Amino acid sequence: KKQFDTLHPDLQMIVSWGLKYCAVDFSCHEGHRPVEKQFEYYKKGREFIDGSWKLTSPKKKITNVDGYHNKGKNNYNPSLALDFTAYVPDKPELKWDTVHLTYIGSSLIMIAEFLYLEGMISHKLRWGGNWDKDGDLADNTLYDRPHVELYKP
Numbered sequence: 001k002k003q004f005d006t007l008h009p010d011l012q013m014i015v016s017w018g019l020k021y022c023a024v025d026f027s028c029h030e031g032h033r034p035v036e037k038q039f040e041y042y043k044k045g046r047e048f049i050d051g052s053w054k055l056t057s058p059k060k061k062i063t064n065v066d067g068y069h070n071k072g073k074n075n076y077n078p079s080l081a082l083d084f085t086a087y088v089p090d091k092p093e094l095k096w097d098t099v100h101l102t103y104i105g106s107s108l109i110m111i112a113e114f115l116y117l118e119g120m121i122s123h124k125l126r127w128g129g130n131w132d133k134d135g136d137l138a139d140n141t142l143y144d145r146p147h148v149e150l151y152k153p
Contacts, residue, residue, distance in 0.1 A: 006032035008078040010121040011150055014112045015082060022107040024100050029146065030083040033074035038067030064142070073149040080123075081149035101145035102137070105129050108148050116153075123150035 004015060007028070015028060045060035046053045055061060065072035073081035086100035094100050105127040112125035128144025130137055 001028075003028040003031040003082075006077065006079050007082060008076075008080050008123075008150055010115075010123045011078075011080070011082055011148075013115060013121055014108055014125060014148075017111045017115065018104070018108050021111065022104055024103050024107075025087040026084045026104045027087050028082060029085045030074065031079040031081075032077050033067075033072070033079070035067035035071075035075060038063075038065060038072055038075055042066040061142075063144075081147060083146050084148070085146060096146065098145060102129055105145060105148060112148075122152070124153050125149070126151050 004012060007015065011031075018026070041062045042065060043053065044062045045055055045057040047056045048054075049056075053066075063072065064070075065075075067075050073079065074083070084101075084104060085095045086097060086104060088094045088100065109125050109127055112121065112123075115121045116124050125148050126133060128142075128147035128149075129140070131140055131142075
């Protein structure tokens with residue numbers, strides 16, 4: 001509830017419908033993210049070398065957004081993004097499971113499309129498992145399956 005309250009009203013409506021209609025339950029892991037926390041995520045996989053942060057461990061990289069020079073959608077208040085986790089009773093190991101996250105992400109996309117076409121929200125939704133929205137889930141350079149974000153069409 002605390003994270004839900006930090007979301008943009010359009011995202012709150014999408015999530016409310018998702019919690020009601022999605023076959024896989026999920027949790028609002030993170031909505032608004034302070035710049036300091038964003039920068040901590042940015043430093044993952046990087047080292048401070050010769051006066052700047054350089055990518056040294058690409059597999060550990062979480063984000064290209066530092067929060068200072070460029071803002072992420074989570075850095076806005078209200079947040080234009082949500083990071084979610086799957087909730088399957090008695091199976092906490094599925095919290096970050098790719099199949100469950102994909103199901104939730106695609107369900108939220110469909111819900112957002114419906115709400116947008118009905119004129120109930122003014123944004124569309126992009127999912128971190130298919131950034132370019134082309135349906136090809138294998139062509140991303142950065143996967144963020146537990147992430148959805150609002151955008152203006």
